[in-house]
Amino acid sequence: MNRRNFLKVAGVTASVVAVSPVAFKQSVEAQPKKKTFEEALKEVTGGKPVKESSKVKLIAPAIAENGAVVPVKISVDHPMEPDNYVKGIHIFAKENADPRTISVYLTPANGEAFFSTRIRLAKTMNVVAVAELSDGTFLKAEKPVKVTIGGCG
Amino acid sequence: MLKKITVFLFLMTFGISSAKAEIRWLYDLDMALYKAQKQNKLILIYIYSPHCGYCKKMDRTTFKDREIQEIIKKYFIPVKVDKDSPQGEMIKAEYGYLGTPTFHFLESNGRKIKSIFGAWEKKDFLMILKYFAKGYYKKMNMTEYFMNEN
Numbered sequence: 001m002n003r004r005n006f007l008k009v010a011g012v013t014a015s016v017v018a019v020s021p022v023a024f025k026q027s028v029e030a031q032p033k034k035k036t037f038e039e040a041l042k043e044v045t046g047g048k049p050v051k052e053s054s055k056v057k058l059i060a061p062a063i064a065e066n067g068a069v070v071p072v073k074i075s076v077d078h079p080m081e082p083d084n085y086v087k088g089i090h091i092f093a094k095e096n097a098d099p100r101t102i103s104v105y106l107t108p109a110n111g112e113a114f115f116s117t118r119i120r121l122a123k124t125m126n127v128v129a130v131a132e133l134s135d136g137t138f139l140k141a142e143k144p145v146k147v148t149i150g151g152c153g
Numbered sequence: 154m155l156k157k158i159t160v161f162l163f164l165m166t167f168g169i170s171s172a173k174a175e176i177r178w179l180y181d182l183d184m185a186l187y188k189a190q191k192q193n194k195l196i197l198i199y200i201y202s203p204h205c206g207y208c209k210k211m212d213r214t215t216f217k218d219r220e221i222q223e224i225i226k227k228y229f230i231p232v233k234v235d236k237d238s239p240q241g242e243m244i245k246a247e248y249g250y251l252g253t254p255t256f257h258f259l260e261s262n263g264r265k266i267k268s269i270f271g272a273w274e275k276k277d278f279l280m281i282l283k284y285f286a287k288g289y290y291k292k293m294n295m296t297e298y299f300m301n302e303n
Contacts, residue, residue, distance in 0.1 A: 152202060
């Protein structure tokens, strides 16, 4: 190895050694922090109590054939009047890395507190629908949804 | 002597009942189609890989369950194929492949009803088998069926 090649190799090695701890730290920090369901719920409710209610109807399959696209339908049996209405519907997938899956905000002009969507479930878990009422109270419904325990590509 | 006879009878009974419970997988689709038409049953194809841990788990747990074995015996002609075998390649080309395990549910004439991917706990797989065995697949798709199972 001549002097020129030695300097090239030494330079590249020194760069890798110098950069890699930083890059490694950045890649670790870049990963989203896993939230608990309680943390995600608090983002929505601000810590207010959430009452289980039959007024919130959550329809989801007992078994989802594909966890990547699980259909859910939510309706809230509540008036949609200017001073008394459902302000928002929030869906949580309890065991996902970020359990807060979707928040939909409504106005009395919606006429009915209903929406349907498809959500992703990382594994078998409970899905929670939380209805936020205009008086600041919260109602919820919960349902377990099972998905495959896994497979190989 | 009486003790020996009793033990012999016990082993015979236990052996026969164990053999009855096992799923009798076929390894040839043509034979399965012939049997399915003759017995008017559905066909359950299980595509596995010997290297797939989830397949091994299903073999060890779900397919060892008595209720699963009974419903398969009563309503299905079960076919098990290695994904890389000639039969496996033929079935993958004909009915598709989603990874291992893949389950294809066919009518007795060979028409595909549905394919399902992944390993399932015995309770969940039993519910899936019932959807096909009881003919609910003729009335609604699987998602609708399980949406109604609220």
